[in-house]
Each structure stands twice: as C-alpha cells, then as structure tokens.
Amino acid sequence: GDLIVTTGSGAEDGVSQYLVPAGFPCVADPALCIAMRDTAKSLGYERVHFGITLASAVFYPSPAVEQTLASNAAAGAIGVEMENSALFAVASIRGIRAAAVSTVDGCPLKWDEGDYDPAGTTVTNGKERMIKTGINVAKRVVLENL
8 A cells, every 4th residue: 555656667568678678767757756745644644655566567476577576676667567678768758757656465475475455445445546647737837837
C-alpha cells in the first residue's frame, strides 16, 4: 500500500528500446515528481517513497528475473513496475512532461515468503491514495500552472 513516486526508470520493459536509443535516460519531470511527493504528504500519506524504479517486461519468479531484480535493487531501484520507462520515453519524444506514482503490492524478491497481495485491502487502499494523489497533481497543473 506504500506509494512510490518514480523519478527515473530502468528500461527493461521491452518497449522503450524501440522508442529511444539504448541507454537513453527515461526520466520523469522533476517538478511533477516533487508535486506528487508533496501532494501525497499533504493528503496525509506517510509512506511515500521517491526514487528510481525498474520497468520490467516480466517480474514473476524465475532465475533470470530474480537476478535482474536483485542487481537493480542493489544499484538503488526502489520498485519494479511495467510501464514507466515507456511513459517517460514517449513524454521525452513528444516534448511533454510526465510523472508516475505507483502502489506497492509486495516484494517480488520475497514472494516465496508470501509478500505479494495485489488484491488485498492494503493495496486497494494504496490504489485509492495513488489515484487521489495523481488527480490532485493534475488539478494543480491546471489551476496553479504548475
């Protein structure tokens, strides 16, 4: 149920490589990231993480995936998802701003320990917080010319 505001995304999603050159940084708009974090905090959400995530085409348990996730975590990635690098690549190509907020539904490195519950109450509440945060930031972009 924690929230993650992604500032940049490792591109192992299987899409970004066809959009931008290999090694091109897939990054979010800094002002929007700060607005996401600050808005979530102002709404009373205490567990808001801020940093780099990995966009992966696959994150279900397998020997190859486990190695990739572990090495990215060791390098500082705070989460794994499937879309952010493509989102940020398209935004860069189009010359528009983008940001992303995600809900944590478990740790893929600890699934064998039962740390995965995408349909549980904690994640459902996290999704509600995620949506409210995104809507409030979009509202700020329009009303405050953020």
